[in-house]
Amino acid sequence: MPDALLNMTGLDAHYGDFQALYGVDMHIDAGEVLAIIGANGAGKTTLMRAITGLLKSGPGQISHSGVDIGGLRADEIAMRGIAMVPEGRQLFPSLSVKENLMIGAQVGRNGPWSLDAVYDLFPILEERRDQQSTSLSGGQQQMVAIGRALMANPDLILFDEISLGLAPVIIKDIYKALPGIIGQGMSAIIVEQDITKALSVSSRVYCLQEGRVSLEGGSDTVSREDISRAYFGIE
Amino acid sequence: MDWLNAVVQGTLLGGLYALFAAGLSLIFGVMRLVNIAHGDLIVLAAYLGLTVTTATGMHPLLALVLVVPVMAAIGYALQRGLLNQTLGDDLLPPLLVTFGLSVIIQNALLEGYTADPQKLSAGALETASFGLGGLTLGVLPALTFAIAVVVIWGLQRVFYHTPLGRAFRAVSDNQDIAQLMGLNRRHIFGLAMALALAVTAVAGILLGIRTSFDPSIGGGRLIFGFEAVIIGGLGNLWGTLAGGVILGVAQTVGAKIDPGWQILSGHIAFLIILAVRPNGLFPRISA
Ligand SMILES: Nc1ncnc2c1ncn2[C@@H]1O[C@H](COP(=O)(O)OP(=O)(O)O)[C@@H](O)[C@H]1O
Ligand SMILES: [Mg+2]
Numbered sequence A: 001m002p003d004a005l006l007n008m009t010g011l012d013a014h015y016g017d018f019q020a021l022y023g024v025d026m027h028i029d030a031g032e033v034l035a036i037i038g039a040n041g042a043g044k045t046t047l048m049r050a051i052t053g054l055l056k057s058g059p060g061q062i063s064h065s066g067v068d069i070g071g072l073r074a075d076e077i078a079m080r081g082i083a084m085v086p087e088g089r090q091l092f093p094s095l096s097v098k099e100n101l102m103i104g105a106q107v108g109r110n111g112p113w114s115l116d117a118v119y120d121l122f123p124i125l126e127e128r129r130d131q132q133s134t135s136l137s138g139g140q141q142q143m144v145a146i147g148r149a150l151m152a153n154p155d156l157i158l159f160d161e162i163s164l165g166l167a168p169v170i171i172k173d174i175y176k177a178l179p180g181i182i183g184q185g186m187s188a189i190i191v192e193q194d195i196t197k198a199l200s201v202s203s204r205v206y207c208l209q210e211g212r213v214s215l216e217g218g219s220d221t222v223s224r225e226d227i228s229r230a231y232f233g234i235e
Numbered sequence B: 001m002d003w004l005n006a007v008v009q010g011t012l013l014g015g016l017y018a019l020f021a022a023g024l025s026l027i028f029g030v031m032r033l034v035n036i037a038h039g040d041l042i043v044l045a046a047y048l049g050l051t052v053t054t055a056t057g058m059h060p061l062l063a064l065v066l067v068v069p070v071m072a073a074i075g076y077a078l079q080r081g082l083l084n085q086t087l088g089d090d091l092l093p094p095l096l097v098t099f100g101l102s103v104i105i106q107n108a109l110l111e112g113y114t115a116d117p118q119k120l121s122a123g124a125l126e127t128a129s130f131g132l133g134g135l136t137l138g139v140l141p142a143l144t145f146a147i148a149v150v151v152i153w154g155l156q157r158v159f160y161h162t163p164l165g166r167a168f169r170a171v172s173d174n175q176d177i178a179q180l181m182g183l184n185r186r187h188i189f190g191l192a193m194a195l196a197l198a199v200t201a202v203a204g205i206l207l208g209i210r211t212s213f214d215p216s217i218g219g220g221r222l223i224f225g226f227e228a229v230i231i232g233g234l235g236n237l238w239g240t241l242a243g244g245v246i247l248g249v250a251q252t253v254g255a256k257i258d259p260g261w262q263i264l265s266g267h268i269a270f271l272i273i274l275a276v277r278p279n280g281l282f283p284r285i286s287a
Helices: A044-052 A074-079 A097-107 A115-121 A123-127 A138-150 A168-182 A195-201 A224-232 B002-031 B038-056 B060-081 B092-113 B139-161 B163-173 B175-180 B185-210 B218-232 B237-257 B259-276
Strands: A006-015 A018-028 A033-038 A062-064 A082-085 A156-160 A187-191 A204-209 A212-218 B129-132 B135-138
Touching: A006 A044, A018 A044, A018 A212, A033 A044, A033 A195, A033 A224, A044 A074, A044 A082, A044 A156, A044 A187, A074 A082, A074 B175, A082 A138, A097 A115, A097 A138, A097 B163, A115 A123, A115 A138, A115 A168, A123 A138, A138 A156, A138 A168, A168 A187, A168 A195, A187 A195, A204 A224, A212 A224, B002 B038, B002 B135, B002 B139, B002 B163, B002 B185, B002 B218, B002 B237, B038 B060, B038 B092, B038 B185, B038 B218, B060 B185, B092 B218, B129 B139, B135 B139, B139 B163, B139 B185, B139 B237, B163 B175, B163 B185, B175 B185, B218 B237, B218 B259, B237 B259
Parallel strands: A033 A187, A033 A204, A082 A156, A156 A187
Antiparallel strands: A006 A018, A006 A062, A204 A212, B129 B135
16 A cells, blocks of 8 residues: 555554554555544554554554654654644643644644634634643643644644543534544544444544454444444454 | 841842752753752853863853853753663662762863862952942842843743743653654753753852862752752742742851851751742742
8 A cells, every 4th residue: 555644564562561552454545534443452542652653663564655654753753744632632731722732833834724723613722822721621621632733734633532531512512623624635543432423524444452453444334243343352 | 237138148149059050940840850960060160161261361251151052062962962861760860870970070070170179260340349228249149149030030931931941841741742742852851951051051150250169069069059949849940049049048147147057057948948848939830
């Protein structure tokens, strides 16, 4: 798959002696929205950490636009245009809302996203711009985390369980904003435990189970039975 | 009037201690590194000043234009080449390595400059004084205090109102996520150490003008700086200035009671504050 935006071949990941990913093969094309589902502990966050370079991967295991990025530092990968909305939001508590957004632009890439564009998407953030980021509600913090990633004008954005710990009505709001985000030609990988949500916004889906890909398919063609088998490993 | 005089002199002395402390506070704030060699780096800066002034005949304050960038460069190289390798979840490796560095700097200074006490001569500045409300203040201590205020104000500005300061705070908050913002933490740490040692250069030159120095006095300067940081509250630069002033006043007032009590009363003030307010007087707040 030479013209894939991101290509993973035989991707392994380790935490010390513990192996969390086993030979994962995956790809995402330009402009595509990919869903990754899997039970708790399946390795979804680990996969995100490997893609962003927070977890070292071997040479040749991940390529971005045809360039091998396995072994690059996380900041170098960020500069190439891969941004992440991390699990649990992880805003910078010492930075105001505005500063959290501004620091996203630190990579210095051009594109449609700017402070004004993010404020247009989430007007509440403009009102709260001078507040400490941690003083916001969970949903507003998630908006900051999303805005921060967008400010990098990435060509690939990773969402790691953005609905985790949020009220259903807030989740609905955030998912309503998603098409406006991804519609701009950006590719996205959406990690979710909520399978219905993940399938509804994506075109293809992978399921992870204990560090291995257990299912790959079109989001509207995979069957419920396939998913539950891939998800829980029940034969 | 004597007591008031002691308090005022102590306040001005506190400016020097705040300069000792500011770099220490900055480094700890950004990368949780306790730099045991900090005092020796101050002394190194004083010796660099000595070399520059004897070689060129420059006034020591003018020598800052050379010593500040040299110390900053040393800081960056030291961080990238050595200290970054020691940073991790464990606090012990950086402590051990900077302790070793302290020993190395002291011995190198002994080799290079011998153990003889040295002084930077600043001419008339050393003895000049002016009257203020019945008190006689030295121009040098007053200038030192003013420089300390300006340096701390400047650091505060950098920290809270520039992209570099934003990067410092982000890396300090969460190194992983900061890297996702395209920040190379090794480079950011290098810049933090460069900035810290630039301040150290100022502290070293002012120290060298004020008193004589020899390669062994770094440890004492480290303690004063350390105490000022802790009294003020970790991660708060204005608090560090306040900490320096409290330490300075405790020392001069102690010396007023009995000249032998100067250093001891500073330590006692430190211990009392530590006992009453373990997080210091002004624990970390934002600007
Ligand atoms: N920092 C870590 N150290 C050791 N093991 C970890 C660490 N983070 C995750 N793991 C383990 O790796 C596996 C995958 O975790 P993770 O990628 O977080 O799963 P998911 O995001 O799918 O819930 C789990 O077994 C988890 O216990
Ligand atoms: Mg996870």
